Amino acid sequence: MPMASLVDGDVVGARPELDGLLGAFLGEVSDATGVLVTGESGNPIASKLAAERIQLIAASAMATLAAWAGEVVAANLRLSGMWGVTIEGPTWKVIVAPTPSHAAVVLVTLEKPADGPRVQRALPGLLRAVDRSLGGRTTQ
């Protein structure tokens, strides 16, 4: 299945510079099989995922919902500092994490067994870079 690129001008808010960030992340984290950036509205704004366009849109909306529901769970339990939601299947893992400013949500697909520490080292940098790319609203 070909890599779907949503940065083709017909997606509202699409930012070509995000494509470079996603490519660099995939180069750094060899276990990552794909990465997707979702905007505030839940629409995909950049993608390096092998999936059909309609599936990307659905996955993007559901990833945003999962991240939001995770934050509500944490808030209700009075737990601070939720950094992400991990969805696991028998042979795969998907990490969904909001950027520091909550301007976007990043979804990373991984093959199991993934090098967890490497992903956790690389992901915060990607989240900050995505925030910067979306208008410099990042926090340290």
Next chain:
Amino acid sequence: MAGIRQNRVIEVDEERSEEMRPGKVSWDAPLQDSLTLFLTSVPGVLAIVVADRNGLPVASAMRDKPRADLVAVSAMAVLAMEAGRSVARNLHATQANTVTIEGESWKVVVSPTPSGLANVLVMMEGTTNLGLLKLTLPRVAEAIERHLETL
């Protein structure tokens, strides 16, 4: 013959006294006991909640007094699980087993029971042995399902 019968009576008495011994609980024990057993078997686990398909809590066990609105927590956790399943359906062929909400020093794991009759929410410290949790969680999920089927 009488000696054999007497030995059997002693064995049965021993089995009964095993069952009656306080603190010894098996996964076949009533639902609340199974949850308490799970809570004490996995170090670092703070709470376990069973939620039905609609996200409503049906049973729970906690180390401390509940500090949260369990209805809101279980409803949103089940929503996170459903959203996670939908992400999986759209990106992969296989089904999602668990959704873990992670913070710097805590984790909340949500996992459906084998038939999807209910969802199990486990709240834990970040240092919890995830390997032990993943070994134990399917057993408690099966036990929960057995109990719920009898209701």
